[in-house]
Amino acid sequence: MQGYIYPNEFELQWSLLIVVYPYLTGLVAGAFILASLARVFNVKEVQPTYRLSLLTALAFLIAAPLPLLGHLGHPERAYEILMTPNTRSAMAMFGFVYLWYLMMVLLLEIWFDYRKDLVVWSRGKTGVLASFRRLLTLGVTDLSEDALRFDRRAGKLITIIGIPSAFLLHGYVGFIFGSIKANPWWSSVLMPVVFLFSAIVSGIALMLVIYFFSTMLRSRPVDMACMDKLGSFLLYALIVDFSLEMLDFTQRLYEAEESISILGQMLSSRLVLSLIILQVLIGTIVPLVTLFLVAPTVRKRGFLKVPDEFRRLLYFVVAVFIQIGIFSTRWNVVIGGQLFSKSLRGLTTFKVGLLGIEGILVAGAIMLLPLVILYILVKVVPPWPDAEAVVESELTGADPVPAVQPS
Amino acid sequence: MADERPTPGGIDRRAFVGACVAVAAPLVLSAAQQAAPAAPDTAHAAPDSAQGATGTPRYDPRTHYYGMGVDVSKCIGCGQCAAACKAENNVPLDPHHFRTWVERYVIHENAEATVDSPNGGIDGFPAPVAEGGVVRSFFVPKLCNHCANPPCVQVCPVGATFSTEDGVVLVDESYCIGCRYCIQACPYGARFLHPVSHTAQKCTFCYHRVVQGMVPACVEVCPTGARVFGEVHRPSSPLTRFRRFNAIQVLKPHLNTEPKVFYANLDGQVR
Numbered sequence: 001m002q003g004y005i006y007p008n009e010f011e012l013q014w015s016l017l018i019v020v021y022p023y024l025t026g027l028v029a030g031a032f033i034l035a036s037l038a039r040v041f042n043v044k045e046v047q048p049t050y051r052l053s054l055l056t057a058l059a060f061l062i063a064a065p066l067p068l069l070g071h072l073g074h075p076e077r078a079y080e081i082l083m084t085p086n087t088r089s090a091m092a093m094f095g096f097v098y099l100w101y102l103m104m105v106l107l108l109e110i111w112f113d114y115r116k117d118l119v120v121w122s123r124g125k126t127g128v129l130a131s132f133r134r135l136l137t138l139g140v141t142d143l144s145e146d147a148l149r150f151d152r153r154a155g156k157l158i159t160i161i162g163i164p165s166a167f168l169l170h171g172y173v174g175f176i177f178g179s180i181k182a183n184p185w186w187s188s189v190l191m192p193v194v195f196l197f198s199a200i201v202s203g204i205a206l207m208l209v210i211y212f213f214s215t216m217l218r219s220r221p222v223d224m225a226c227m228d229k230l231g232s233f234l235l236y237a238l239i240v241d242f243s244l245e246m247l248d249f250t251q252r253l254y255e256a257e258e259s260i261s262i263l264g265q266m267l268s269s270r271l272v273l274s275l276i277i278l279q280v281l282i283g284t285i286v287p288l289v290t291l292f293l294v295a296p297t298v299r300k301r302g303f304l305k306v307p308d309e310f311r312r313l314l315y316f317v318v319a320v321f322i323q324i325g326i327f328s329t330r331w332n333v334v335i336g337g338q339l340f341s342k343s344l345r346g347l348t349t350f351k352v353g354l355l356g357i358e359g360i361l362v363a364g365a366i367m368l369l370p371l372v373i374l375y376i377l378v379k380v381v382p383p384w385p386d387a388e389a390v391v392e393s394e395l396t397g398a399d400p401v402p403a404v405q406p407s
Numbered sequence: 408m409a410d411e412r413p414t415p416g417g418i419d420r421r422a423f424v425g426a427c428v429a430v431a432a433p434l435v436l437s438a439a440q441q442a443a444p445a446a447p448d449t450a451h452a453a454p455d456s457a458q459g460a461t462g463t464p465r466y467d468p469r470t471h472y473y474g475m476g477v478d479v480s481k482c483i484g485c486g487q488c489a490a491a492c493k494a495e496n497n498v499p500l501d502p503h504h505f506r507t508w509v510e511r512y513v514i515h516e517n518a519e520a521t522v523d524s525p526n527g528g529i530d531g532f533p534a535p536v537a538e539g540g541v542v543r544s545f546f547v548p549k550l551c552n553h554c555a556n557p558p559c560v561q562v563c564p565v566g567a568t569f570s571t572e573d574g575v576v577l578v579d580e581s582y583c584i585g586c587r588y589c590i591q592a593c594p595y596g597a598r599f600l601h602p603v604s605h606t607a608q609k610c611t612f613c614y615h616r617v618v619q620g621m622v623p624a625c626v627e628v629c630p631t632g633a634r635v636f637g638e639v640h641r642p643s644s645p646l647t648r649f650r651r652f653n654a655i656q657v658l659k660p661h662l663n664t665e666p667k668v669f670y671a672n673l674d675g676q677v678r
Contacts, residue, residue, distance in 0.1 A: 006596025010503035073585015073605030182594035
């Protein structure tokens, strides 16, 4: 502790779990936006990541409320947010935004996209998996051309609705912080926008990692066109994200309101590692420079001609760096916003514990859970392009291409 | 007949007198209730019971609107208010949970201020460390400002914290989910999460006392009368008198929370 803090500020109100929460929802929004690039904007190169992105978004969305729930003083009363919401509260909208996104966007889109496959995969099969897949078709087994066209159209419409919904999902999380006028570190109109773009950055980076990793695990060739496109999208998103953050920073510095002195002290003492080194240097500058040099953006092959094997490794490393940087960003918002006193006269400290509900172990488990969920989802509804069922029976009378199980 | 002749304003005398009584009676009654300490039997009457065996009139929140005045120049930093508050309201006794506390400001010759509040002022204050000399020193009692425009109420996702009709911001402990958003939204550090109940807590203006005609515990024990409790809108209220005779400031007015804790003789250093 340094200087004066209000006595009640001794304890940090929001700790590690609340850092994890915006990190997870950011990944959901980012992964979905990548999927919609493939679907709505017809970016052919990233097509191999389309279904994988949808499943990743779903897996992370399922895990996203857990840190919130674990953090509540009375988790058994959490349902009251849905039952008796205070309509003036930003946080009360969480349940509705979440459910809208889960039920109306992700599940629907995934269902329309996979219905054909589910029917083909389960047809004439027995066993638990086939029965479960049959159940997932909800009894809609029509594979006629009309039905399939309807699936495609519905899926596209949902994606179009889904893009603003994804913006809403994470922009809204930014608003939860940005609308707190009591806290000068949070209170910024740019907060939802910065959250959104950092979400896109983190989502694309995550999909790059998952695509690369899963392809390697399945011993399939990595699609370099896809990796290059992901790399260049990552660069564009990173440029926008970093520009917004610098704009926010410059604005604060230039306006120099009464909080500037204590925020400056916080920056140069408490946040050196997490903000300057991890968020800005490792998580932004290094990826920016690397991607600028190797990703095919301005030039067809990038500024440095790098062999494919090395380039995809660079993408992978950069994406991991970005994950570290984005997690640090969430940390710097959530924890940073509580390290200085609202009396603007002092700084407090925060130490993460290993055990306990707010400890590293629980937070780590919650962050790994989406990967476990994703593993299960992938087993049930394989997202790989080579696993996709092709309904040729109606065209040629031949048997449908059987589902190839992920290795 | 003369009695029935309409007055120039269009109301007859009987109606006028009736209206006067109707308007004045609650004012006089509640003013009397406030001026005189409540009798022991009335003080322990259930606040919401209808006119009961004791003959106490039912407490009507619509006829009150409370606030507090704090005269900074009268505070001697004894910390009795903070101690009384902890005893009255079952506030944890550790030095990190307070519904009210006292801050000491020491203004140095270079115009810098150092602030401290060891154990909320309950154990008194050590002699100030005077690096380069002290220009001035004073104490500032702090508590929930019972804002008319309370950010904590706005953000509560389930409406567990709310503004009462009589102008007090309260928390429903049986409803609070413990998300701590209200604590984040309070600009004054007036809220905390109770370590046992796991719900948000804050100053209630000793609502349980106030509805029985008593003043909050901190006001009751203040030896110098630095705290004044009363009605904001009533001309006869001690608070109105306090506001009439002092230049008033509130904390962090730029945040537009419209506090109802009014400070007299407040220094610009206080945040």
